[in-house]
Amino acid sequence: MQFDKNKNVFVHRWYPFVEGYSKKFIEDILRELPFVPSCALEPFCGSGTTPVELQNHGIKCYSFEVSPFMHLLSTVKLSRKYNIDSFEYYVKAITKKLSHTNRNIRKLESLPFGDTVVKRNQNKKWNFHDASIDGILDIRHAIRTLVDNDDYKDLFTIALASIILQASNMFRNGKCLSYKKGWKTRIFSRKDIHNFFLDKLNSIFAEDIRIISKENPSVHNSEICYLGDVRKCIQKVPDGEIDLIITSPPYLNSRDYTDIYMLELKVLGLINSHEELRVLRKNTLRSHVQVSYENIIPIENERLKKSLYEMSKNEQKVWNSDIINMICGYFEDMQFLFSEFAKKMRKGGIIYFNVANSAYYGVEVPVDYIIADIAESCGFKVREIRKARDLKTSPQQSAKIGKLRESVIVIDY
Template sequence: MNFYDLPAFYEILDSKYNVTNNELDSATYTNVDCNFVFSAKYARHRWFNYKEGFSPILVEKTFDEYGLDKNSVVCDPFCGAGTTLAVAKVKGMKSIGFEVNPFAAFITKVKTEDYTQKDIASFKKLLSELEQIVLRNDLPLPENEYLKRIFESEMLTIQLNIRDFIRNAPESKAKSLLFFAWICTLEECSLYRKAGNGLKIKRKPPEYPQGSAFQFAYDRIFSKAQSMIEDYSEEDNGPVPKLFVESVTNLEANVEQESIDLILFSPPYANCFDYTKIYYLELWFGEFVNSTGDQKKIRMNSLRSHCHATWPDRYTNFNLPELNDQILPLLREQKLWTNRIPDMLNGYFADMEEALRQMYKTLKIGGHCSIVVSNSAYAGIIIPTDVFLAMIAEKIGFKVNEIAVERLIITSSQQYKKTEHIRKYLRESIVKLEK
């Protein structure tokens, strides 16, 4: 196969399935259902801007589409910031989540916990006590040199003091809420921001008079805490999800077979993003990891969606002819920023096949699985992830009901020019499966 064969290749793949809304002609990031930015309007969901997630609107629509009720059981095996689980909780449904990133799992845990008026009162009390702390200058600096540079020197001392105060507070839900409020503000107080596949120096760093770093940091914690308190409602209390801080490949070991009504998730996309780099600040400063070994362990347990690790062999029996015999040989002929990309893509789909195999076992007969996923592009070659996942799922035993195109996606200018004639396949979709 060569570049001239690609349009026909993609068209043939699409023709095998019910691909809907596939005549879009412009890319956008403003689709309501898939874009997490719209979560800013919703209580609890707005607490942390987890941009890789989808909105609660999509979750509610999916629940309605499949007629779920309080007797239904929902699973999100890549639960991220817990949108699926939080919506299920409010609706009185039991839910199960898996998340390999301990920071993201912590976000989910705090957002989906039950709270009482007493917990909120204790939270306010801790917040007041934090405002009165006596600052120390003798707290040990991080051994990690990168962490020392993430904050201006005065702000670094302040953040170490705040962390020390929270660390020494008695264990309680109020402590978790304060820790959450604090960790949500770290980026705003730092010299770096999330950008692409990691952190970059801000063009406009935080500004505050000398000696006022604590007030700057506290004001942001207080503001975040106030929004959390405003969102508190006993009506949100319901079934607390079962949350596993581990890989999706441990699904069948922890979930009873044929016990799930709906599996709804968005896996990491095959776009070379390493989430241990994107959430480096929160992972390290929040002490979710304390060594490069801890960080590596998260990487090695996660989906092979990036090239920042040397992956061991696993699921070596995987083979999808359209990928292995057609797309990857063409890709290997191209000039790529790393020659690991073809192997990464093979590993990604091998991992997803194993994940889908385990999901199939846990679904009830007649149960549904919806996957929100984006296609990617390398050297002008689009990787049709949505269709490949549909093909893998079909091989496992799923029925593919629909591939619903949600939006076209925006890519780099270089990729845009190379893929202009086939850009309708550069998209984010929902792959809808049934057992």
């Protein structure tokens, strides 16, 4: 299921998204379905694996994504309006522009917001060395001023996104961004950064655009990927139209996608202030503790109550109400979503719901079973909880808890 299978796959390889699943996961589902779906829903689009693959099979799909970066990535992958002549024309213009860089690029392109983006007097750590960020700003400027078509502008922006981590001093370390070993002395020149970008354009992007150029545009549906919080926007999907949902929501593991993809959000100018960041976090599913909530009363569910009771027995001294609120908020969100799915689906439809269990205070939360209960309470019938693999627990939990089950819940309507 894992995204690494997509690393060399047409279009999916434009930007590696470790939290995504593979194209093959969708293909396997389509193969086992007893009917040909007519309209699907993906509430947590991420890098767009579900709608992109369904589009390849001619299946209409409504999708939702709250992060402006992931939304941009998905819409670029879904667009498929590109042709190789226009692509090469723009690449040539950008290459020429990058051969004469402007000394005062920071006067033309503003630095991403935040105190740790570049070295400042008081900083001990910074995300980018000066030459790296200037190289990135050169590219951003070239895209902004030379590419006059929005589809291509977005496409080149995703190509830029795909080299941001490489150009930075950071790496993605599970739930957060950490500093690379030896980052202080590993310094790229502005030219290196331009070359990372141009190499990407001239290799995988050019190869895939060449293939897209030869495709028949009529084989693609016009896909609908909405930017926003699915809890607020799902009303946009007509009632009774959906016969397939394939999704993987954020897991209940305190991972905040806003944090993990912070460099992309800032460098591409998609988040420009602390306030915008706060609003984005507030709009994400309650699977992390970056936003505090009032005391949330747990939904009526015996398994959830049992887990919360066991946690309260185990760790009274280090009790953190934010974590308990996150757990309660997560299942409240799930209950709301399943009640909406029941309105949007037609009888005979199927849901494939990919989740993983979690552990807090030495107690395993059986997320898959609780979600299965929630689905049944909303009028669905759980056919199967299919184990996908075992995941490692965090170091704090590993002494008491072994592995955590990741599964796919198959649910009939």
